[in-house]
Amino acid sequence: MAGNASSLPGSTARAWWLRQLTLWHRITGAASLSILIFFAATGVFLNHPGLIPARVDTEVRALTLPVTLQEVLGAAPTSGTAPLPRPLANWLAPRVGVPLRGSVADFDTREVWIDLPRPGGEGRVIIDRATATADISITRRSWLALAADLHKGRNSGAAWPFVIDALALGTVLFALSGLGILAMHARARPATWPVTLGGLVLPAVLFLLFVHGG
Known part of the structure; x- marks a missing residue:
């Protein structure tokens, strides 16, 4: 050796x-x-x-939160930026295609805004507190982007x-x-x-x- x-x-x-x-x-x-x-x-x-092609595909959906999450939404902050409550994050993640645990959101008395940064695109979720509906918008660009x-x-x-x-x-x-x-x-x-x-x-x-x- x-x-x-x-x-x-x-x-x-x-x-x-x-x-x-x-x-x-x-x-x-x-x-x-x-x-x-x-x-x-x-x-x-x-x-x-x-x-890099400038092609952009945008998907828009509206979902209604389950009753259990409506209670979570009602207890969420009404101002400022804070972590997204875990039950909301767990419910939204498979519907938007990105992990949301640990994500932060912008809260006010009317809406909750959640940014969905991702490579090759972006997105957002706007939750209306009065109607408990989530408007989801996801933008995807080309695979080169x-x-x-x-x-x-x-x-x-x-x-x-x-x-x-x-x-x-x-x-x-x-x-x-x-x-x-x-x-x-x-x-x-x-x-x-x-x-x-x-x-x-x-x-x-x-x-x-x-x-x-x-």
Whole structure:
């Protein structure tokens, strides 16, 4: 069984490091490949918003609250912003298609307003306190608009930011392990560092000429 790199002779230690770097490069590349392609592709659409269709579908419905929820509605606040009562949230969630537990609403003596943020669209629920009816309006845009919102992390829920963070970490490890592999082969490949340096300098030059100097 191979020891750690510090206990190995020079050539063997180099081979050990190369195996480790190659292993991490393969693992992080395989793990982040699909989501990295997703973010790269959606980045193109964000850079050219005219490619995203402007199609909008709006669904409007009116529902009457059950008697038990009418009692909950009557006990709800009559002013300000406050958490939506859990029974109301549990009843509305499957009807609007988004989780509402922990959501807040705007209350007054006549109505309760609930925003329904979602990637690729938006919506709202307006509950009339006098009639105990809920007017639901849900707007959905194209799947490209949905993908663009996921790229930005807009209204994407609590779990999606962890996906973005995991991708960022995986990409950093992928890049660093790739840089290590390049460094270990650089002596036999003279173009390695000029190309690497060019990849660093060119974006900086373009930024200074066309963005920062605007």
